Amino acid sequence: MKSSVITFPGSNCDRDMDVALKKFGFKNKMVWHNDVELPKSDLVVLPGGFSYGDYLRCGSMASKSKIMKSVINFANSGGMVMGICNGFQILVETGLVPGVLLRNKYLEFICKNVFVKIKNKQNTYFKNIDNEVLEFHIAHNEGNYFCTKDQLKEIEDNEQVAINYCNKDGKTEEQFNPNGSIENIAGIFNKEKNILGMMPHPERMIDSSLSGEDGSLFFNNLINNLK
């Protein structure tokens, strides 16, 4: 399986994602934001970081960079595109997934392990995962997902919610919401479910010596589903 990770100026989880993808069997290529053409890929990843310093609005300038035209075409033709953290913010700015990401409710950067409940398994990302709840890791300042009532209804009608913040037993109550996201949303799909944007970093959970191993589970499952 071939994957591509886009590096924007200010990306800082690009290497971590490269390490993770390779560990689970992807042949990964790093793609520079100023390139025009996307290499042949089964998966494109927009990594975490502070693209363009998060100036103007997180993800806003990156969404207009050269390579994004190809990424958008690729996504619109059904290609698998995953945006993690800043990558999610970029996806939102392109309009490939609905909604916006606001500053965290308590106005502070948060770096910690969280639990997420898988809301929809009818897609290439989460199909065949036995667990209902995964332990992931978040590290962000602007992860407070928000959308209008109409948008929320549409998202729910189309089953576009991917994961919700919860406790270890899968309870998705407000107290387990780290950043104020509407309906505890931690990740969403486009209508067709080939595009996934999420705040948690599965690439930081790929080794028992790190924060945990549910990222390994996620990537192993993903590559098997893609095969």
Add this chain to the structure above:
Amino acid sequence: MIVNEQVAIDHGLKKDEYAKICELLKRTPNITELGIFSAMWNEHCSYKSSRLHLKKLPTKGKQVIQGPGENAGVVDIGDNDAIVFKIESHNHPSFIEPYQGAATGVGGIMRDVFTMGARPIANLNSIHFGSPQHKKTKNLLRGVVHGIGGYGNCMGVPTIAGQTNFDSSYNGNILVNAMTLGLVKKDKIFYSKAAGLNKPVIYVGSKTGRDGIHGASMASASFDEKIEEKKPTVQVGDPFTEKLLLEACLELMAGDSIIAIQDMGAAGLTSSSIEMASKGNLGIEINLNKVPCREAKMTPYEIMLSESQERMLIVLESGKEEQAKKIFDKWNLDFAVIGKTTKSKKIELFFDNEQVADIPVNTLVENSPMYDRKWKKVKLPKKNKIKKENLKNLKITDVLKKILANPNVCSKEWIWQQYDHTVMGDTIQKPGGDSGVVRVHGTNKAVAASVDSSAVYCWAHPLTGGKQVVCESFRNLISVGAKPVAITNCLNFGSPENEENMGEFVECVQGIGEAAKYLKFPVVSGNVSFYNQTKDEGIKPTPSIGGVGLIKDYKKMITMDFKEIDNIVLVIGKTEGHIDQSLFARNILDEKNGPPPEINLFNEKNNGETLLKLIDDGHIKSAHDVSIGGIITAVSKMCIKGNKGINLKKPKYLINEIEYFFAEDQGRYVIEVKKDNLKKVTDVLNKNAVHFDELGTINEDQLFINDKTKVSIDELRTSNTNWLTNYMSK
């Protein structure tokens, strides 16, 4: 502007220093030259009060590749890998403008590390604030934490450990010390020594603005009531540009076109160009019209003294300019050839086709002032006689809960959760333990780092305090299973012109030196911050020690959380019941006098090395050094982290329970071993003449003391975790 003695004094120079400048130049300097002298001769850049004493520190060792004198120290960790590290203060600016002050402190120290060719792999910090009740403390704390996070998080470098203290002596002068570790191949280390004639001098990075002018001079003076007016001397950081600069520099460094490289930190273009010239015994000629400027009509004076951030100066091999420029273009950074190396051994500056400065380099560096300041020796205070009946009425669990909730003991999770501590995917021990630990990417090795200070001990007796901080750093590394390699120090003191403060400095440095020498734990880098003083009131002497250690097989790393019910808990090292200057004495008994606990370097080394061997042999399940709050505080933290309880038994000693559990004797560790391994462990301890006491057995969720008193771990956790969150949310 006409330069005279008064203008020189306004620049922070002393009368005799100005006279010396005129004598060295054999004429009156012009304003640009005076600015350059004031920047190079201030305390912050010249170390004029400290140089004499810093020379006494041990700086060499088997693993030391580079000691003090470069941008950062470098140690060998085997397999052609080396760690570059340094700690630096950004105290004065952080008090004036906490967010930018702290942020640029972090940015500056990272630049010092990647200037040497190393990719930063971990950040740490030691921050000190005034009393929690002081009206400024909360905002300063919030601003500093946001600033540290704002810069480090954006750079994508994990902040893996740190230390936060509160004490009223910092009410008017907070401390922000930032430390960075970088990883480099031994044969790809870059230095700041210029070489060769007519080599192009290149400016890269951000444009030069009017921010931070006289920053280094501001940091070389005490504060007074006009401190708010000094805001313009604080630099403004842009971590995004620094991230680009990091990547661009490392890309350029992969080739072989760089002769010398130096970041523009304190005193900006002035100190970077002069240091490169001085080390290479060369001259440098700069055309200031070529310097990329952010604002129009900047004068030579402003350009030379600006402390705008995210800039580097490079001496390049001739003919490599185009190739280098391509890299900086790719990263959207300025790149300008601004001058060349010369044989004149002078700094020659030109602006609008006129020469605006012409100064021999040696007058700025070798001939800079050095003072043997007067200092007063501090006597060891007499011991307090603590009345035993005062202790009788105390309920041990109440005291414990109070101590766990003390601002200097409580959990700092509110702080470190705001720092990205997991980016780069190699953090195997997060903040909140004895040391932060990161793997050396792609290898089985890991590097541990910790930062410590003990201002209370240093204040009570600087010599003992100085030794203690080094020992504490040593212990924190050993507690995670790392072999201590070397240290970096950040020496925060009051005014050197005050004999008492100078005495504290001299004796702390002596203590640091003695301990570092005995423990073979050399000092490879550091900085001095004097004038942490508002009017006549200085801070408690606060040397911060950043220790670095190596774990050869990261799977052998130890954490402090208790692991398994029924395991046995021991304390290594002898408990004599030293209560003076303990957290217990100061905060529960309100007794602020007396000597700090004594340091026995033999025991320190022997206990530490023996424990390290036990860890290496796989006999230790968890470990934690005993520091402020004594044995019971250490044990409680291990319980809280591991979500386990313990049946504590006080061994039969002459001292009472309170003294045994809250004393702050040194050289001690709490360790957890399996029952089956107990004999093996105690045999090794006995064989090495290491004193130990058996403390008890791990249970499910309660802390029992001698079977009588009990308290639930949940209750202790609440005491420990709530204070800071509540304080910050009020």
